[in-house]
Amino acid sequence: xxxxxxxxxxxxxxxxxxxxxxxxxxxxxxxxxxxxxxxxxxxxxxxxxxxxxxxxxxxxxxxxxxxxxxxxxxxxxxxxxxxxxxxxxxxxxxxxxxxxxxxxxxxxxxxxxxxxxxxxxxxxxxxxxxxxxxxxxxxxxxxxxxxxxxxxxxxxxxxxxxxxxxxxxxxxxxxxxxxxxxxxxxxxxxxxxxxxxxxxxxxxxxxxxxxxxxxxxxxxxxxxxxxxxxxxxxxxxxxxxxxxxxxxxxxxxxxxxxxxxxxxxxxxx
Numbered sequence: 001x002x003x004x005x006x007x008x009x010x011x012x013x014x015x016x017x018x019x020x021x022x023x024x025x026x027x028x029x030x031x032x033x034x035x036x037x038x039x040x041x042x043x044x045x046x047x048x049x050x051x052x053x054x055x056x057x058x059x060x061x062x063x064x065x066x067x068x069x070x071x072x073x074x075x076x077x078x079x080x081x082x083x084x085x086x087x088x089x090x091x092x093x094x095x096x097x098x099x100x101x102x103x104x105x106x107x108x109x110x111x112x113x114x115x116x117x118x119x120x121x122x123x124x125x126x127x128x129x130x131x132x133x134x135x136x137x138x139x140x141x142x143x144x145x146x147x148x149x150x151x152x153x154x155x156x157x158x159x160x161x162x163x164x165x166x167x168x169x170x171x172x173x174x175x176x177x178x179x180x181x182x183x184x185x186x187x188x189x190x191x192x193x194x195x196x197x198x199x200x201x202x203x204x205x206x207x208x209x210x211x212x213x214x215x216x217x218x219x220x221x222x223x224x225x226x227x228x229x230x231x232x233x234x235x236x237x238x239x240x241x242x243x244x245x246x247x248x249x250x251x252x253x254x255x256x257x258x259x260x261x262x263x264x265x266x267x268x269x
Contacts, residue, residue, distance in 0.1 A: 052232050191262055
């Protein structure tokens with residue numbers, strides 16, 4: 001084997017981190033949000049819609065401000081569960097994708113099992129894990145990992161297996177081992193695909209954590225939403241929904257920031 005690994009044969013990387021693409025539509029998005037909230041407010045006030053059916057945004061924001069410590073504490077719990085579950089699901093998915101890439105014979109069996117996990121309803125698994133593991137954070141993290149596993153696996157496989165033939169042939173000429181090819185060619189090539197899967201799975205992670213909290217939890221946004229629902233406290237429920245939305249955006253932005261640092265040879269939108 002040749003001692004040198006063809007590092008230069010991999011994607012040529014710039015020494016400067018990629019800058020995010022210009023977002024000219026930020027003002028349009030903010031304006032559309034303001035118009036939507038204003039229309040909602042006017043509709044509720046003009047139609048005299050009861051609070052127990054649809055609260056006005058002003059009332060929702062007032063409730064959020066009044067109970068902000070409660071929402072922040074619940075958000076930290078759910079965000080932590082979602083983040084741990086996303087990392088666990090991503091780690092297992094990446095290891096599985098590497099296994100399938102290095103040993104293609106196991107692909108059919110592995111993908112069949114992955115599809116089986118993906119097809120199993122979340123509302124069936126969550127109560128069972130709560131019964132087996134209790135009301136702690138463990139069942140929430142496992143549920144979140146199961147929800148995020150499949151999208152990340154599919155994207156990681158695409159990134160690991162769709163290598164430019166010329167680069168693949170060059171690594172063969174250099175007699176690089178498959179582990180060297182994996183480390184210096186396949187993994188760098190798969191990073192954009194992997195982060196695409198992570199960004200798709202970010203909202204799924206929050207959904208998985210919240211659904212798991214509905215089946216039994218001592219805290220978190222899922223429990224907060226459930227209590228608001230059972231008491232028909234719609235302002236409290238809508239405020240929790242706003243917090244969930246903000247947490248989802250924050251999780252997405254964190255992943256995008258890490259992507260700009262790691263996959264720095266391509267522009268990140």
